[in-house]
Amino acid sequence: MTYAMIIPVFLALALVPATLLVRAPSPAPPGRRAPAVLGLSFAVLAVLTVVFDNLMIAAGFFDYGDGHITELRIGLVPVEDFAYPLAALLLLPALWWGLGERGRLTATVRTLVATSRPVSWVNTAYPFAAAYVMTTGRVDLPLVVGTLFFLFPYNLLMYGINDVFDYESDLLNPRKGGVEGALVDRSEHRMILVGSVLLALPFLAWLFLVGGAAAAWVLVVSLFAVVAYSAKGLRFKEVPFLDSATSATHFVSPAVYGLVLAGADWRLGTVALCAGFFLWSMASQAFGAVQDVQADRDGGLKSIATVLGARPTVWAAAVFYLTAGLLMLLTPWPGPLASLLVLPYLANVAPYLTVTDAGCERANRGWKRFLWLNYVTGFLVTMLLIWSWALAH
């Protein structure tokens, strides 16, 4: 029955051009004629499949492994064989019609890439790759597939869901249109949601297949955090404290997933490292919410900062950073040096320890500094990782 689990993955993948590229205006047949064209074509292809595949299986070109298929057959042909013509019909005409509209492909790719926040790709891919490589010490297929997943599809899923459900409040916030977030038109919402799920699906199918039960659970928690943060009905981003914790899960869970997938031992140092990373992320999310206190209150949104107020939130962030630094002291050498890395972050939030709710937008300067500070810190963390790698090998 294994094949019954593969077919849906590839059928879903085949639907990518139909969901991403075909929308008005389109050279596809209008109205109900498109389904009629595809239905008629499927009838023709199904008949041909019965004829051809009976011949091919009779001639012994291919067969299926025992126990993988349902054994429902038309002649010699298993019903599973109809998946190929079906997939061809979902994939190829949609691609043909989609590519027929000039600039559609480029515009779609641009929207999806902008939605996924390329600036943030490294924030999720790097923790995964570093955790995995530091544990296994080798480059292999799970590393490549996992890194690719946490680079683009994961971020597209996260920010795509976020942008669609944040549409109304983002409209009220002029800061969200630029480098810190793409503001997408309502007409593209369906394309973004369906597209981000479909693009993530093959990666997830593969990762669930190769990882053990523990890895699968980490991935489930990670995906739940991605959805729960902004999806309607859950909206964890509007629940004070849960917002910071969920956001931290977005960045720490790829690292935890990398460790579990690689089969790491859970020593005190590893736990302290993950906990420290988690607190650092919570601090950063909380500090990031400070600049939006007024905009969020005007838009009727709640966050850790609207509930605590701007100033207490900055203090909370400072305490989280400090605790994260102290946790680094529990990691094996040269890990404790990473404690020093929280000092720039403390210095970054220090000017806002006296911020008022009315003047909250002044924290935006601190947020911009935070964004490039991450690149410097990322570089230094990499140096530490290489150093600890050299000590271990």
Added chain:
Amino acid sequence: MSFLYLGFLLLSLAGMVVLDVRRRLFFAADARRAALVLLVGVLFFLAWDVAGIGLGIFLHSQSRFATGWMVAPQIPVEEVVFLVFLCYLTMNVVRLAEQLLGRRAAVVTPEARREVDAP
């Protein structure tokens, strides 16, 4: 080793090309677009084959009608040609259906309009 299957596939493929050119369906309609669609289709089905082979679902068997040339483990050259054929066939069939149903719609519409225009 035999060229029977490969020859049969190439003959079928040639049939597709003739149909394409005579009815201006696929490459004859827009060669660049058709090439891209065909390439994506073949790569998509090759990935599917690789997944199926990797999981032990698809079994390639040595056939006395095939050349035995392999492009990759478990993937004979005939499979690649078959996938090109499958994609070409699919697009030809879809484009023919489009022409057929499009023409019917075009025939129906003026009549419908005449009825509306009639006093």
